[in-house]
Amino acid sequence: MRHPDISPSRRPARPGGARARAAKTVPTGAARCRRKFLRIFPGGFRDADYRALERDYKAAAHERWQSALDEPAFRALLRRSEYEEITRRAVAVEARTNLIFSFEKMALRDAMRPAGGARAFARGLYEFLHGAGEPRARFAAWCDAVAALPRKQTRVSTWPIVTVFGFLAQPERHVFLKPNVTRRAAQEYGFPFHYESRPGWETYASLLDFAATVQADLIDLRPRDMIDIQSFLWVQGSDEYAE
Numbered sequence: 001m002r003h004p005d006i007s008p009s010r011r012p013a014r015p016g017g018a019r020a021r022a023a024k025t026v027p028t029g030a031a032r033c034r035r036k037f038l039r040i041f042p043g044g045f046r047d048a049d050y051r052a053l054e055r056d057y058k059a060a061a062h063e064r065w066q067s068a069l070d071e072p073a074f075r076a077l078l079r080r081s082e083y084e085e086i087t088r089r090a091v092a093v094e095a096r097t098n099l100i101f102s103f104e105k106m107a108l109r110d111a112m113r114p115a116g117g118a119r120a121f122a123r124g125l126y127e128f129l130h131g132a133g134e135p136r137a138r139f140a141a142w143c144d145a146v147a148a149l150p151r152k153q154t155r156v157s158t159w160p161i162v163t164v165f166g167f168l169a170q171p172e173r174h175v176f177l178k179p180n181v182t183r184r185a186a187q188e189y190g191f192p193f194h195y196e197s198r199p200g201w202e203t204y205a206s207l208l209d210f211a212a213t214v215q216a217d218l219i220d221l222r223p224r225d226m227i228d229i230q231s232f233l234w235v236q237g238s239d240e241y242a243e
Contacts (some may be wrong), residue, residue, distance in 0.1 A: 023032030044221040054231040087112040100160040111149035142207040143199045162199040175226040185237035
């Protein structure tokens with residue numbers, strides 16, 4: 001006789017039965033990415049190897065930026081029209097990282113040589129980092145400024161060049177985009193990253209949403225800033241960490 005308090009749908013499932021099998025869910029992409037990161041760096045974002053391989057040199061570059069081109073220093077140089085000095089400092093900070101390819105570094109230096117290129121770069125970057133207005137308009141104006149820079153051979157308007165200076169200057173706010181790696185990371189994670197090859201706000205906004213999602217998902221690992229988030233995505237999408 002059936003117990004009156006337990007209907008068929010409420011009976012405890014027997015181990016190994018259909019109910020137990022149904023309870024086993026396929027791991028999400030986010031969970032797989034988290035496990036991969038912790039297999040490589042068991043201490044998470046405080047892991048010594050993680051800091052040595054991924055974080056410390058980026059954090060050091062941010063500190064150099066703060067010493068060379070924080071907002072007061074940047075503003076003072078602009079007031080004196082010292083555009084070449086601004087570009088020299090910005091390029092010098094970036095040069096000590098491996099974030100952009102050597103051909104992109106060369107294209108950027110070529111674009112800075114004419115006085116007009118240095119002026120456009122300096123003014124555009126200041127407005128992007130410290131200007132008024134909504135993020136969308138500021139980022140779009142910065143993309144336009146980079147696209148208008150003089151071009152010798154290789155084009156300057158690439159995602160790494162457009163995003164690297166914001167990332168180094170304000171890693172609490174901006175994230176770096178390496179297209180192929182980030183797209184692979186988004187696929188692994190299961191995030192619908194909207195990508196267009198031409199730098200523009202829609203893709204960057206999608207990247208910021210992706211970064212915010214990852215940051216929220218990893219809150220227990222205490223990511224400090226976008227350096228940690230970008231490094232996590234690099235681990236997911238780079239051949240360097242292929243499994």
